[in-house]
Amino acid sequence: MPRLPPALLRQAHSISPQLHALLPACRDLQSARSELRWIREHALSSSSGAGQPSNRHGNAAVARLVARRARGEPLQYVLGSQPFGALDLRCRPGVLIPRPETEAYVVHLASLLLRARKALGAAAADGRPLRVVDVCTGSGCIALLLYQLLHRGFPGAGSLRVLGLDVAPEAVALARENLERNVRRGALPATALEGGDVRFAQADLFSDGEWNSAVGQRGGEIAGVDVLVSNPPYISTQGFDRDTGRSVRNFEPRLALVPGAGLSQGTACAPEDVFYARLLKVSRVLRPRVMLFEVGDMEQARRVAQMATGLEQSEQWHVEIWRDDPDLDGNDGLREEVLNGRRIPVRGSGHGRSVFVHRVPELVT
Amino acid sequence: MFATQWVCRRCTLALTRSPIRPARPAHATKPLRRPLQRPLQQLQLARYAGTDSSNGAAAASNLPPALLQRARGMAAEHAELQAALADSFDPKAAKRLGELSRVATALAEWEAAQSSIAELVSMLSSPDSEADPELRALAHDELASTHAQVETLSTALSASLTPRDPFAELPCLVEIRPGPGGQEGRYFADAVFKMYRAYCARVGLRVNVVKYETLDGPEAQGGAGNEVPIAEAVLEIMDTGAYDMFRGEAGMHRVQRVPSTEAKGRTHTSAVAVWVLPSFPETLSTEMENDFNDPSSDFYIDPKEVRSEKMRAGGAGGQHVNKTESAIRLTHVPTGTVVSIQDSRSQHRNREDAWKLLRSRVAEQRREAREEAAASLRNTVLSRERITRGDKIRTYNYQQDRCTDHRSGVDVHNLPNVLEGGEMLDRLMASAKDWLVARDIRALVAEEEAKAAEAESGGKNGKKGRK
Numbered sequence A: 001m002p003r004l005p006p007a008l009l010r011q012a013h014s015i016s017p018q019l020h021a022l023l024p025a026c027r028d029l030q031s032a033r034s035e036l037r038w039i040r041e042h043a044l045s046s047s048s049g050a051g052q053p054s055n056r057h058g059n060a061a062v063a064r065l066v067a068r069r070a071r072g073e074p075l076q077y078v079l080g081s082q083p084f085g086a087l088d089l090r091c092r093p094g095v096l097i098p099r100p101e102t103e104a105y106v107v108h109l110a111s112l113l114l115r116a117r118k119a120l121g122a123a124a125a126d127g128r129p130l131r132v133v134d135v136c137t138g139s140g141c142i143a144l145l146l147y148q149l150l151h152r153g154f155p156g157a158g159s160l161r162v163l164g165l166d167v168a169p170e171a172v173a174l175a176r177e178n179l180e181r182n183v184r185r186g187a188l189p190a191t192a193l194e195g196g197d198v199r200f201a202q203a204d205l206f207s208d209g210e211w212n213s214a215v216g217q218r219g220g221e222i223a224g225v226d227v228l229v230s231n232p233p234y235i236s237t238q239g240f241d242r243d244t245g246r247s248v249r250n251f252e253p254r255l256a257l258v259p260g261a262g263l264s265q266g267t268a269c270a271p272e273d274v275f276y277a278r279l280l281k282v283s284r285v286l287r288p289r290v291m292l293f294e295v296g297d298m299e300q301a302r303r304v305a306q307m308a309t310g311l312e313q314s315e316q317w318h319v320e321i322w323r324d325d326p327d328l329d330g331n332d333g334l335r336e337e338v339l340n341g342r343r344i345p346v347r348g349s350g351h352g353r354s355v356f357v358h359r360v361p362e363l364v365t
Numbered sequence B: 001m002f003a004t005q006w007v008c009r010r011c012t013l014a015l016t017r018s019p020i021r022p023a024r025p026a027h028a029t030k031p032l033r034r035p036l037q038r039p040l041q042q043l044q045l046a047r048y049a050g051t052d053s054s055n056g057a058a059a060a061s062n063l064p065p066a067l068l069q070r071a072r073g074m075a076a077e078h079a080e081l082q083a084a085l086a087d088s089f090d091p092k093a094a095k096r097l098g099e100l101s102r103v104a105t106a107l108a109e110w111e112a113a114q115s116s117i118a119e120l121v122s123m124l125s126s127p128d129s130e131a132d133p134e135l136r137a138l139a140h141d142e143l144a145s146t147h148a149q150v151e152t153l154s155t156a157l158s159a160s161l162t163p164r165d166p167f168a169e170l171p172c173l174v175e176i177r178p179g180p181g182g183q184e185g186r187y188f189a190d191a192v193f194k195m196y197r198a199y200c201a202r203v204g205l206r207v208n209v210v211k212y213e214t215l216d217g218p219e220a221q222g223g224a225g226n227e228v229p230i231a232e233a234v235l236e237i238m239d240t241g242a243y244d245m246f247r248g249e250a251g252m253h254r255v256q257r258v259p260s261t262e263a264k265g266r267t268h269t270s271a272v273a274v275w276v277l278p279s280f281p282e283t284l285s286t287e288m289e290n291d292f293n294d295p296s297s298d299f300y301i302d303p304k305e306v307r308s309e310k311m312r313a314g315g316a317g318g319q320h321v322n323k324t325e326s327a328i329r330l331t332h333v334p335t336g337t338v339v340s341i342q343d344s345r346s347q348h349r350n351r352e353d354a355w356k357l358l359r360s361r362v363a364e365q366r367r368e369a370r371e372e373a374a375a376s377l378r379n380t381v382l383s384r385e386r387i388t389r390g391d392k393i394r395t396y397n398y399q400q401d402r403c404t405d406h407r408s409g410v411d412v413h414n415l416p417n418v419l420e421g422g423e424m425l426d427r428l429m430a431s432a433k434d435w436l437v438a439r440d441i442r443a444l445v446a447e448e449e450a451k452a453a454e455a456e457s458g459g460k461n462g463k464k465g466r467k
Ligand SMILES: C[S@@+](CC[C@H](N)C(=O)[O-])C[C@H]1O[C@@H](n2cnc3c(N)ncnc32)[C@H](O)[C@@H]1O
Pocket: A095, A096, A097, A098, A099, A102, A135, A136, A137, A138, A139, A140, A141, A142, A165, A166, A167, A168, A171, A203, A204, A205, A206, A231, A232, A233, A234, A255, A256, A257, B319
């Protein structure tokens, strides 16, 4: 990483020594200032409750947090939380921090699903809920935000069911904590918890037995799903060394970022793409009508879109590539890809970020 | 240097405090010597100061007849509607009734006071009272306090006739920006921001810092604590009616002090612009919700006319980085209004705040344009006394430890208390609000007088003149 210009460091120091300390981790003055403010606000709010905190006490708390951040620890771990949509999620080492790009496509997906509510809810008339599975759920962010955004369109306990799966016990525990926390704060309706509308389970996507029993728990046999979403590990080994931020590399779990080396043995795809191959394979059993997978860049988006065009009864499936902000107009290049002789729309602005696959005519825009 | 020319207005306003506040006890014991028509006469004096002082003195009753006539007309309509509504309900009529009831109530109270005056006067002039000195003294006292009451009631009645600000009931956004010039204004902008935030904390108003954009520069010891140079700050005051409470704060706030960076100890003068925008409340009533989606509403924005852009993480984004900032910029293309927000850790919140600020700015622009258009049609008092973005409304003088409101002429000492959002700021804000009410009444009187004159000349041309 490039070194910071000495003049910038001097300037930060003249403003405040704490700003100076944060600068290497934050890289620019504006973000260092914002982070210092958030750290101060956090220290203030967590010490309040026991009356007015003593100034010295508060200052010591700020100094401790600044020191951790200055060592490169992600702010979200230092403060223990990250806002995600209207939710507030707990974060801690061992589980990936939710990203703003993820928030953006989840919000967009939810608005599309709500618009096509009638078509999707047709099944609900015969008493069957809309079922969503979030594989590789981590903090539970996608599962929880989808529930929050969709429950108004599918009201009443039992008409929307969301299941989050992860192989890491730390992740499952944190996701459950986040569910309870947001119900308690009123950000999620009580049905999410009491009605059992949102559940989290530990399961390895690559173990047929494990995900089968997790998904099938409710009905006995494999129940199938309507919506399958996933933000799986998608970074290559070289990419991990070369393209990730230092605080990502040094502090976030590698299991969440890079697919395990053994997984791609015996497959034809690139090691960083194995989760997509597996998800598409599993989809033959789960029979979702809608799928959305996060990807690392436009290259990977193309490869995944290409895999999706190879689904059985491929003429039923619509495949799209979404950029970082699928709902914003941008001029970031191509608006369409042609893969396997199929036209694949590329929507929004920013980097290639996700692949959207569905067979619901009402979702075609 | 600026104080002298305002002296007469200052004492004037002291006499025309808004009627909501309890009358000062001094009033009740004041002897009869005070002229009946004080409040409005004084308001008019302020208006005509140096131009036409005869006008105020000529007023014989304590309400200009034009206003009284208008109030009576509205009260009559109120009574009619009330009777009609007793028979059958009509939502439109009910709404109108609500609008009129303010005037009807104020008029009833004013008339009740008038008739007790008449009663007391006749009592004093009757031969009976001549014989009973005790009763006479009692009636005198009673008369004095009723006169005092009438003053307050006249102002209340006049104020009830002025058009209600369409945004009055809304929460508001207070925007603070340094005026043109150097670093000093940027530091003082921070002082002004902190002043309002502290004020809200003291009086129990809920606030949300929508934007607090700092510039590079060391923290300085200012009047109300450590000041940081800021480019722009926006404070949302979320309680209903906040717009009405703060609208008097809009304008240029001037500071005179020796900056902490000034080696030679020279006093600098700089300015901070404060703008008060109406804001949409978080929980919308259905009426408001409709307003939101009504293309003719000031707050309506066609999403297709807004361009939004996001600041993106460098590099690949996604799992590769864990940036903490999420800046968003919105541009309302037809008006060229640009808003950018990055204050919260929450992307969602930044987006909502950006939309809120954009809506408020566009609504305020539309209102300004409307007022501009109205002002160019008639040269009313209102248009001459409008506060525009460049008008200096208040001076904070550190050396003299005082703060002066240039509209009301009210001058308070104890500047630290002002900057801490203390009771002294209350006084200044109240005086500015009183000034605004008085200005609206002057405008109304002028308008009614013009209408009456027009009717008169029209009458002359038509039938035979009445005189
Ligand atoms: C990139 S993180 C995504 C977390 C979360 N969904 C988000 O968007 O922030 C990937 C997650 O996949 C989980 N994971 C890794 N291998 C897995 C496997 N074989 N089966 C299920 N989950 C796995 C990791 O524990 C990690 O929580």
